[in-house]
Amino acid sequence: MTGYLATALITxxxxxxxxxxxxxxxxxxxxxxxxxxxxxxxVTVLGDRSTECFFLAEGFVFRSKTTAEGQRxxxxxxxxxxxxxxxxxxxxxxxxxxxxLTPCTLGFVSHDALKRLxxxxxxxxxxxxxxxxxxxxxxREWTVNVGRRSAVARLAHLFAELHRRLGAxxxxxxxxxxxxxxxxxLADCLGLTTVHVNRMLQTLRREGILTSNRAGFHILKxxxxxxxxxxxxxxxxxxxxxx
Amino acid sequence: MTGYLATALITxxxxxxxxxxxxxxxxxxxxxxxxxxxxxxxVTVLGDRSTECFFLAEGFVFRSKTTAEGQRxxxxxxxxxxxxxxxxxxxxxxxxxxxxLTPCTLGFVSHDALKRLxxxxxxxxxxxxxxxxxxxxxxREWTVNVGRRSAVARLAHLFAELHRRLGAxxxxxxxxxxxxxxxxxLADCLGLTTVHVNRMLQTLRREGILTSNRAGFHILKxxxxxxxxxxxxxxxxxxxxxx
DNA sequence: CGGACTGTTGATTCGAATCAAAACCGGTGG
DNA sequence: CCACCGGTTTTGATTCGAATCAACAGTCCG
Numbered sequence: 001m002t003g004y005l006a007t008a009l010i011t012x013x014x015x016x017x018x019x020x021x022x023x024x025x026x027x028x029x030x031x032x033x034x035x036x037x038x039x040x041x042x043v044t045v046l047g048d049r050s051t052e053c054f055f056l057a058e059g060f061v062f063r064s065k066t067t068a069e070g071q072r073x074x075x076x077x078x079x080x081x082x083x084x085x086x087x088x089x090x091x092x093x094x095x096x097x098x099x100x101l102t103p104c105t106l107g108f109v110s111h112d113a114l115k116r117l118x119x120x121x122x123x124x125x126x127x128x129x130x131x132x133x134x135x136x137x138x139x140r141e142w143t144v145n146v147g148r149r150s151a152v153a154r155l156a157h158l159f160a161e162l163h164r165r166l167g168a169x170x171x172x173x174x175x176x177x178x179x180x181x182x183x184x185x186l187a188d189c190l191g192l193t194t195v196h197v198n199r200m201l202q203t204l205r206r207e208g209i210l211t212s213n214r215a216g217f218h219i220l221k222x223x224x225x226x227x228x229x230x231x232x233x234x235x236x237x238x239x240x241x242x243x
Numbered sequence: 244m245t246g247y248l249a250t251a252l253i254t255x256x257x258x259x260x261x262x263x264x265x266x267x268x269x270x271x272x273x274x275x276x277x278x279x280x281x282x283x284x285x286v287t288v289l290g291d292r293s294t295e296c297f298f299l300a301e302g303f304v305f306r307s308k309t310t311a312e313g314q315r316x317x318x319x320x321x322x323x324x325x326x327x328x329x330x331x332x333x334x335x336x337x338x339x340x341x342x343x344l345t346p347c348t349l350g351f352v353s354h355d356a357l358k359r360l361x362x363x364x365x366x367x368x369x370x371x372x373x374x375x376x377x378x379x380x381x382x383r384e385w386t387v388n389v390g391r392r393s394a395v396a397r398l399a400h401l402f403a404e405l406h407r408r409l410g411a412x413x414x415x416x417x418x419x420x421x422x423x424x425x426x427x428x429l430a431d432c433l434g435l436t437t438v439h440v441n442r443m444l445q446t447l448r449r450e451g452i453l454t455s456n457r458a459g460f461h462i463l464k465x466x467x468x469x470x471x472x473x474x475x476x477x478x479x480x481x482x483x484x485x486x
Numbered sequence: 487c488g489g490a491c492t493g494t495t496g497a498t499t500c501g502a503a504t505c506a507a508a509a510c511c512g513g514t515g516g
Numbered sequence: 517c518c519a520c521c522g523g524t525t526t527t528g529a530t531t532c533g534a535a536t537c538a539a540c541a542g543t544c545c546g
Contacts (some may be wrong), residue, residue, distance in 0.1 A: 067392060072391070073386060075386050075387065087376045087379065091376050091380065093477060095384075095478040095480070122361075122362050129333055129375070130334065132375065136379035136382055139383055140306070140308065140318040140382055143318050143386045144308045144318065146386055146434065147316045151501075184523095184524080190390070191390030192502075192503090195505095195525095195527090196502055198527090214525095234289075234338045425492065425493090436535055436536080438534090438535075439533090439534055442534090
């Protein structure tokens with residue numbers, strides 16, 4: 001893994017852990033295959049048996065499951081620096097789909113290479129494990145969101161979370177959060193219908209809490225948003241508040 | 244960790260992985276402190292900073308989060324053989340509560356001991372990591388359940404899942420699933436109210452799909468239950484169908 | 487025996503889904 | 517350059533599933 005790809009991963013892993021020079025070098029030497037994806041393309045699908053994981057260098061992807069009645073639920077959104085299918089290292093069959101939200105740059109690394117890396121570098125292994133644990137913490141919060149919050153609060157919570165996560169990787173330029181999701185996709189994150197998401201978005205706009213369009217959203221009143229959302233960021237387990 | 248405690252953990256870890264004699268011995272030598280808990284006691288609470296993990300030897304516990312409005316959402320139920328707070332090994336602050344559902348026997352192991360074990364036994368580390376990944380897969384399915392299924396289907400799905408998981412550890416005696424949850428607790432798993440859970444339970448009973456009482460439930464028509472639930476067990480990642 | 491949960495029932499309300507149609511927008515091709 | 521097309525956003529009317537409110541019955545336990 002070379003250049004900015006390695007840098008992005010290392011930055012992320014260092015965020016929560018202590019890696020030494022050897023660890024960093026090992027990551028830089030990781031054999032990686034870079035592939036470009038268009039927006040809205042499936043990367044991995046339910047039932048797949050992966051032999052590699054991908055590092056999300058640029059763009060957004062989401063994970064989703066679809067019920068027998070064809071109802072889709074998005075279970076997570078991934079941002080640059082993450083490894084959305086890291087669980088395939090130990091869970092051999094995919095139990096959901098992964099789809100790109102935007103054009104993406106993905107860096108594929110074989111399971112073999114990752115396993116060797118883990119075997120030789122305990123700190124990296126711990127850091128990667130930790131990444132999957134943070135994912136799990138976010139899943140838990142999403143269950144709470146969908147199960148116990150009102151429609152507006154759910155939507156507000158999603159925005160608050162993504163604002164924090166994108167802020168932590170320095171992707172927010174004076175308040176503008178670049179996240180090109182359609183209202184249908186928002187609805188599928190929240191267990192709502194598109195129509196209702198549209199109405200709740202209007203509520204948030206009317207209150208002057210945010211503006212939004214196809215390219216992303218812009219939080220105008222963060223405090224009010226987070227309060228409305230019942231947002232409590234502990235679950236993100238962000239070690240440092242990066243700005 | 245001695246006697247049946249070690250056996251239960253080893254059985255579980257072997258289920259998905261290959262451990263050799265040395266690994267097994269290391270687990271048996273793990274220093275463990277056994278504590279008994281009454282039913283409905285909090286084991287770990289939001290904000291805690293753990294220095295140990297506990298192995299659930301006997302009984303059931305659940306993890307939950309509560310919104311600012313006081314609405315509780317149960318995000319997972321744990322059964323004997325699991326380590327519900329294993330994530331504390333790498334995520335230092337608890338982002339939810341863990342409560343016993345029944346009287347429980349818990350075996351506490353210090354983080355230090357676990358970290359030494361992981362450092363020396365790569366296969367055990369992988370097996371433990373895998374456990375947390377299966378947890379995460381279940382969280383994802385719960386989000387789908389709460390987000391996209393009807394009330395009856397949600398309830399049916401919960402029963403179907405617990406039937407499979409308890410079956411895999413040999414806890415089902417001719418169809419009877421021992422799971423003493425109140426309807427309020429069921430409701431908190433499903434993002435529903437107690438009243439509505441009561442009505443949906445009656446629906447399932449009326450259809451002759453199951454019987455249930457305070458001690459647990461008894462599935463009469465498994466196939467119909469799983470179909471109604473849109474239950475597809477891949478996400479449980481049960482390597483072998485144990486009987 | 488009494489009290490506190492837990493389970494059940496009925497009447498009513500309400501939030502979100504559904505159904506349907508129109509407006510908008512960005513890209514494509516004639 | 518403009519007409520068209522598919523996907524997305526918006527609006528309105530209506531329906532429906534689950535919540536709410538309220539009361540009562542059942543059960544466990546000290």
